[in-house]
Amino acid sequence: MMKALLLATSLALYAGVAHSSISISQSATDENKATIDQSNLKNLYGDWVFNGGFKDTSFSAINPNYKITQGDLLLVQLWGGVNFQETLTVDPRGNIFIPKVGPIKVLGVSNADLNELVNKSVQRVYKANVEAYVNLVSSQKVKVFLSGLVTNPGLYEGQSADSIFRFIDLAGGVRQDIGSMRNIQVKRDNELxxxxxxxxxxxxxxxxxxxxxxxxVIFVGPKQGEVEIEGEVGFQGKYEIKRASAKLSDVMAAVIPNDKATHITIIEPQHNKVQTGAVKEIQALQYPLNKTDLSSIAVEPGALIKVSSQLKPTSISVDVLGEHDSEFEMVLPWGASLADLLEKVEFNKLSNDSAIQLFRRSVARRQKEMLDASLSSLEQTVLTARSNSVEAAQLREAEAKVILQWIEKARQVQPKGQVLLSEGYAPDKIILQQGDQVVIPSKRNLVMVHGEVLFPTAIAFKADMSVEDFIAKAGGANDDWDNVNILLQKPNGDFVKIEGRQLTKETLVEAGDEIFVLAKPDMKEWQLTKDIFQVIYQIAISAAVVIGI
Structure with missing residues (x-):
């Protein structure tokens, strides 16, 4: 059950499945580790090619440019004065044999010209009243050796007109560590x-x-070297160099600098540091992107190419959302504070200027990183937990699948990136950044109640009502007070945990607040349920949502 905050069902279920530790096979752990290891590899230009997109589709024999070769099957039909229909195989000499016509050499003839060639040969014997029609039924299958630095060298079968992409894809692709995408040879009878x-x-x-x-033989040779590209470009990672050096213009044409790029810095490779026995400093040369002939600059394997923007912003754009009468986008000088922005905002009678909210992209990214780290830690705990018996292991494996599915859903959560403006903050100390969003909430005379209550709903605010009173208006908690946790969210996004006597205190709840009733986890298996509950709290605070099952 999903709401603004989905709370109760998921917690109750987790409390149930978390009673025991969980045992997963070692292969699952190894697979997870392999995935993590792969994520640490540098991107290689072109590594997206051999991902199965070629191996599943073979050559189509209707290609008009296909050249007939030995072993191809041709459907030959004669009509008129002679009736003949048969599927003929192109023999080792490149011929087909038609009775009373004789051998016809078709080797190397294109599919588009095949019918005309056979017709002319037939008409040399039958001068009139005989027509011929020839169609390529299927091309000869061939077996090709994949050698060199492919992932799985061997002998692979395909059509003679299949591209080398398909055969390399069948062999698992080029080895990213030492294989070359720029040094691929096709050899026949040991000749290139x-x-x-x-x-x-x-x-x-x-x-x-x-x-x-x-x-x-399709032979994939070793790579000669690479340069590394980073910064303001469409592709960041390693780019293979075919020879001892490459033109900078060729590299840039491949990786595509973006609109912000103004300068290119080349940091020479480490092996150039020692020259004729004397140690020299590694050089870094910078070039203006739009004023330099990049084709005249050579880069060597091992070099680092950094594409940067040297433009210093003089102003920023900030979105101002919510209840106000000002523009919804404001341009401010670079270094402007939240106080500078609020001076330009025209508040109206519905504006809740005491609950200003600030959202920032960099904070959202950091919250996402922290959430992913917590989920990865929880996943490792699930995958490596042990069981004391076969029966317990089977039970825990089923429970683990439920938790791992929940983790995958939780990975899709995108935190909002809220910068909490606590009571008494100094707006002149909050320096705004490009892309910030400032929200002016509306004044609301409602209190929302979510989670483990009978009827999650909105209730009209009354000053003499306590947290317990509002929960009672929503049908009451679904469990005893000892088995639930209460969170109170203020309009500015701040969370307050309600405990003990605070439940009956009448001055805590204000108009616009939200009350969340969360089921407490079962403490029989404290560590696992504690970890799950911490992640649920983390998602609730950073993204205002709890993922249920």
Whole structure:
């Protein structure tokens, strides 16, 4: 059950499943560890190519540019003075044999020209009243060796006109650590037939037209070196260098600087630090992006290319949302404070100027990082917990699946990034940033009650009502007071935990507050339920939502 805050059902369920520790097979733990290890790898330009997009689709024989080869099956039909229909195989000499016509050489003929060639051959025997129609039924399958630095070298089967992408994809792709996407060779009878640079395909859509034969070898050679790119570019990571150096213009054309980019800094590779026995300082050279001929600058393997913006902002844009009569977007000088903004806001009679809210993107990102870290820690606890018997292990595995599914849902939560403006804060000390959102809440004469109550609802505010009174108006708590936790949220986003005598205190609740009734976790397995409850609190405070099951 989802509401502004979903609380009760998920907590009750977690209290139930958390009674025992959980046992998961070692393979699940290893798989999780492998995923974490992979996330630490640097992006490699082009590493998105071999993810299965080629291996599942083979060549279509209707391609008009396909060249007929040995083993292809052709459907030959003659009509008129002679009736003949048969599927013929192109023999090792590249011929098909039609009775009373003889052998016809079709090797190397394009699919588009096949019918015309056979018609001419037939008409040399039958001068009139005989027509021919030839159709390529299926092309010959070939077996090709994948060698060199692919993930799974071996012998792979496909159509003769399949691209090398499909065969490399079948072999698991190029090894990212040492394999090259720019040094790929196709060999036949130990002779080089094609030398292929896959970056030509990625950057310009160019790929040589080829047909493979039985026994061909696709060899993926080692990479010669890489440069690393970071900063204001569309792609950040490593870019493979084909030779001893590369033009900076070629690298930039591939990684695409964004609109903010103004300068490029090249930090020379570490191996250039020692020269003729003398130690020299590593050089860093900077170039204006729009005033430099990038094709005249060479970069060597191991270099770091940093693309930056040297533009200093002079103003910022801040969204002003909620109940007020001002513009909804205000432009302020760089370094302006919240006090400067509030001076420009025109409040109206419905504006709650005592509960100003501030939301910031950098805070949202940090809250997301902290939430992900808490979820990862909880996941590790679930995956590594032990059981004392087979029966207990089976039970805990089922419980673990429920918790892991909840964790996956929780990972989708996006915190709001609220900067809590507590009572007595100094607005002139709050320096605004580009993209900040300031919300002026409306005055509300309602109190919302959520969670473990019979009827979650909004109740008209009365000054003489306590927290307990408002909960009673919502049908009362679903459990004893000892088994629930009470949170009171103020209009500015601040949370107050209500305990003991505070439940009956009449001055705590104010107009616009929200009351959340949360079920306490079962403490029989304290650590696991405590961890879950802490994450639920964390989501509630950062995103104003609790994920239920």
């Amino acid at each position: 037939r094609y030398d292929i640079d896959l970056y030509d395909f990625l950057q310009r859509g160019e790929l040589p037209v080829m047909q493979l034969q039985d026994g061909d």
